[in-house]
Amino acid sequence: xxxxxxxxxxxxARRARTGWLLSAPALLxxxxxxxxxxxxxxxxxxxxxxxxxxxxxxxSGEGWFRVLFQRDIFDDTISLNTAHLAILWRSVWLSxxxxxxxxxxxxPTAWFIATRPERTRALWLFLITIPFWTxxxxxxxxxxxxxxxxxxxxxxxxxxxxxxxxIQILFTDxxxxxGMAYVYLPLMVLxxxxxxxxxxxxxxxAGYDLYASRWRVLRRVVLPxxxxxxxxxxxxxxxxxxxxxxxxxxxxxxxxxxxxxxxxLQFGQGRNWPLGAALAVTLLVVVMGALLLxxxxxxxxxARDE
Amino acid sequence: MSEAALSRPAMAAAARPGRRxxxxxxxxxxxxxxxxVAVFLLLYxxxxxxxxxxxxxxxxxxxxxxxxxxxxxxxxxxxxVQDAAVRSLxxxxxxxxxxxxxxxxxxxxxxxxxxxxxxxxxxxxxNLPLMVPEIVTGVALLIVFGQVRAWTGYQGLGYLxxxxxxxxxxxxxxxxxxxxxxxxxxxxxxxxxxYASPWQAxxxxxxxxxxPGIAAGMMLAFVISLDDVIITEFVKSAGQDTLxxxxxxQFRRTLTPEVNAISTAILALTLVPLTAFFLVTRRRPPxxx
Numbered sequence: 001x002x003x004x005x006x007x008x009x010x011x012x013a014r015r016a017r018t019g020w021l022l023s024a025p026a027l028l029x030x031x032x033x034x035x036x037x038x039x040x041x042x043x044x045x046x047x048x049x050x051x052x053x054x055x056x057x058x059x060s061g062e063g064w065f066r067v068l069f070q071r072d073i074f075d076d077t078i079s080l081n082t083a084h085l086a087i088l089w090r091s092v093w094l095s096x097x098x099x100x101x102x103x104x105x106x107x108p109t110a111w112f113i114a115t116r117p118e119r120t121r122a123l124w125l126f127l128i129t130i131p132f133w134t135x136x137x138x139x140x141x142x143x144x145x146x147x148x149x150x151x152x153x154x155x156x157x158x159x160x161x162x163x164x165x166x167i168q169i170l171f172t173d174x175x176x177x178x179g180m181a182y183v184y185l186p187l188m189v190l191x192x193x194x195x196x197x198x199x200x201x202x203x204x205x206a207g208y209d210l211y212a213s214r215w216r217v218l219r220r221v222v223l224p225x226x227x228x229x230x231x232x233x234x235x236x237x238x239x240x241x242x243x244x245x246x247x248x249x250x251x252x253x254x255x256x257x258x259x260x261x262x263x264x265l266q267f268g269q270g271r272n273w274p275l276g277a278a279l280a281v282t283l284l285v286v287v288m289g290a291l292l293l294x295x296x297x298x299x300x301x302x303a304r305d306e
Numbered sequence: 307m308s309e310a311a312l313s314r315p316a317m318a319a320a321a322r323p324g325r326r327x328x329x330x331x332x333x334x335x336x337x338x339x340x341x342x343v344a345v346f347l348l349l350y351x352x353x354x355x356x357x358x359x360x361x362x363x364x365x366x367x368x369x370x371x372x373x374x375x376x377x378x379x380x381x382x383x384x385x386x387v388q389d390a391a392v393r394s395l396x397x398x399x400x401x402x403x404x405x406x407x408x409x410x411x412x413x414x415x416x417x418x419x420x421x422x423x424x425x426x427x428x429x430x431x432x433n434l435p436l437m438v439p440e441i442v443t444g445v446a447l448l449i450v451f452g453q454v455r456a457w458t459g460y461q462g463l464g465y466l467x468x469x470x471x472x473x474x475x476x477x478x479x480x481x482x483x484x485x486x487x488x489x490x491x492x493x494x495x496x497x498x499x500x501y502a503s504p505w506q507a508x509x510x511x512x513x514x515x516x517x518p519g520i521a522a523g524m525m526l527a528f529v530i531s532l533d534d535v536i537i538t539e540f541v542k543s544a545g546q547d548t549l550x551x552x553x554x555x556q557f558r559r560t561l562t563p564e565v566n567a568i569s570t571a572i573l574a575l576t577l578v579p580l581t582a583f584f585l586v587t588r589r590r591p592p593x594x595x
Contacts, residue, residue, distance in 0.1 A: 016422035022415025023428045026408035026475050033472030034435050037446035044449060105345050108335070112342030115333040126584050131349055133580055135533045137550050138569040141557070142352035145359070150369075152355055185349065201333055214336050222335075243439030245536050250557050260441040264540075267445055277449075280442045291437050 038284070045277035064278045084262075091259040094173060094248075095241035098180040102188035102237050103230070105181070110192035110229075114199075125193065132186035140250045143179045144170065147251075171253030179251040180241050187240070188233040191298075195229020196222075228297055235294040239287050259283055357573070360566035377567040387568060390552040394532055397463065397548060401470035402478075402528035408471070409478035409527075410520055414512075417486040435473040443473070444540035451541055461543055469541045470531045477530045478523035485519025525583060529576050 048058060070081040113124040131139060146152045147169040154166040169175050199222065207217040223230070245260035252258070257265065259279060266276025360378070364371025381387050409432075416428055435443065451465045493515065497507040535550040542551060549572060556565055 012420075012422065015419040016424070019415045019419035019422050019425060020428070022419075023412040023432075026412040026479075027428065027431055029404075029408060029468065029472050030431055030434065030475060033447070033468045034438070034443055035431055037450040038438065038442065040449050041442065041446045105341060108338035108341035109345045111335060111338050122584075127346060128349075130577065130580065131353070133529055134353070134576055135550060135569075135572055137533075137535050137553055138356070138572060139353070141553070141565065141569060142356040144557075145355060146352045152351075182348070182352070185345070204333060214334075218335055240439070243441055245441045246554070250554070260439070263441055263445060267448060273449075276445060280445050283439055284442050287439055288437065 041277045041280050041284075045274055045281050047274055049272050049274050066272070066275045067278050067282060087257050087262050088259060090173065090256070091242055094177055094180065094258065095238050095244075097177055098184060098241045099188075099234050099237045101177070101181040102185050103234060106185060106188035106192055106233060107230075109185075110189045110196050113189070113193050114196040115201075128186050128189050128193075132190075136183060136246055137250075139183050140179055140247050143182050144175075144251055147175055147178060170251065171256065173252065173256050175251040175253075176244075176248045176256060176258070179247040180244055183247060184237045184240060187236040191232040191236060192226065192229045195226035195232075199225055231297045232294060235290050235297075239290050243283055243287060353573070356566055357570050359563055360570040362563045362566075365562055377563040378571075380562075380564050381567045381571070384564070386547070386552060387549070387564075390547045390549045393463070393546065394548040394550070397466050397470050398528050398531040400467045401474045401531040402524050404467075404471040405474035405527045406478040406482075406520060406524040409475050409523055410482055410516070412475075413479055413482040413486055414508075417483055432479050433476050436476045440473075440534075440536040443469075444537045447537065448540040455543070463546065465541050465543075466538060466546065466548075469537055470534065473534070473537060474527035474531050477526040481522040481526065482516065482519040485516055485522075489515050522583065525579050529579070532572070532576065 045064060066081070066084070068080060068084060070084075071078055109128070113121060113128065116124055144151075148154070149166040149168060149170065151170075153169070154163075157163045158166065169178070203221050203225070204217055207221045212220065242258075243260050244258055245264065248256060248258040248261055252261075260283075263276050263279045263283070266272045266279065270276070359370075361373050361375065362369075362371055363374035363376065412428070412432060416425055416432075419425075447465075447469055451469075455461065455465075489512075493511050494507055497511045498504075502510065533550065534548075535554055538548050539551050539554065542548070547555065549568065553565060553568065
């Protein structure tokens, strides 16, 4: 190898060392305070449940087994655990419904923002991001005040004579759904806006020139071209919905648990840490899968590049 | 004569005030504006109601009993709230400072050294807290810190500070890295040409240019730490409530407008820096992608 080649190699090695050294402190903190403990969760999921919480040896598949199944105490027959299935199913359908609602509401909103004059666009965008940066708990609390039996919504409907007695929304799945749609809406609007912002509005005129109706233009021109934004928004809403903890706890009440609350229950009163750990790993794997999909959709060029 | 010139008087006529016919808008889609306006109203209505009722004179969070500041006074004098507020601010300050310092180093390490082996791994690890559901990190830290507590006997706020610093790192890192990537590198090269040592070039050229990114990162980290509920709920030991976890505990009881007052105060605390940031960044000419 030539001297120049060797020198180049040495320089590359030095740069790599500097890069790692500068990143090391941050990586160390992340390893202790975020990434490392995740590995322990894997380990806990395959251990035996301790009597008063915690875990003990030997290794056991019981935690994973109990995610979906149960064993009869008397005759050891194995059956699907319907209570667990109900919670998992609720998590999935509520997350999908949240995604659908935020899309239906978010698309017009993103379109509206993107078609404002340059001067006011930043302001509209800012108005969408404010709720995003305000405390999740406070926003959930705000929704709670609106939908509770004596809340604004019920008082309004009563006064209008549309209902005779307050509708019980709080502490039902519907409350969780409304709350999640409210809380995660900005996560849908922002990527949709980014996609619409790149959309060439002249294509609309071309569509109309070719005698397309507004709906046809929307379906055949706009939606296909902003597809990456749609997929990104849907995944960005679906992921936190699936792992939601605060919203179902506050709005859904104690019984309408989602997987996040179910995990907490295992580490608290349930005292079944292996089951809780197995559920946590399940949630993590699903979320990571969705994220990989997100990365593939949003930055295909970059993924190939690096 | 070009077509554009011909059609201009026609366009002017269409835009003349007083004419009732609305020009065809190519960018309008059916019902979109109505939905968007409704969305903005629905987004702000609950928050507005929450703020209004924080000034309620009566005990109820739903019946209006006149204007009063009594709940702010009650919250201000509530010992548990005071302690939680101080704890929140201390943790958020430590987490914001520490995570920004670490993120700045890491951002320089991952953008100024070209491509090197493992750069994507570093990037992935830094962004991990953005990807892992908080509930999973929460139980993971519950397990590990519980064990460390048992071994060392240390019970202090250090665990919360460490956890908050860790999940704030990506929030501080992203704006700093974005700033580094868009920064004009010729200035650093010019400094080197003028015999500045790498440290001098960094101190006198890079750092001042990087300052807005660092400020944005620190502000984000502060707000994110202040808002955290789930991880704090799992990591804290008894008597270590922050404002959000204290509020979460209150939801099990009968609520008074005191919670509204505290919420409004937290809202103000996060919105003031955000709005200031928005106004400051707006003054710069828009950068075009």
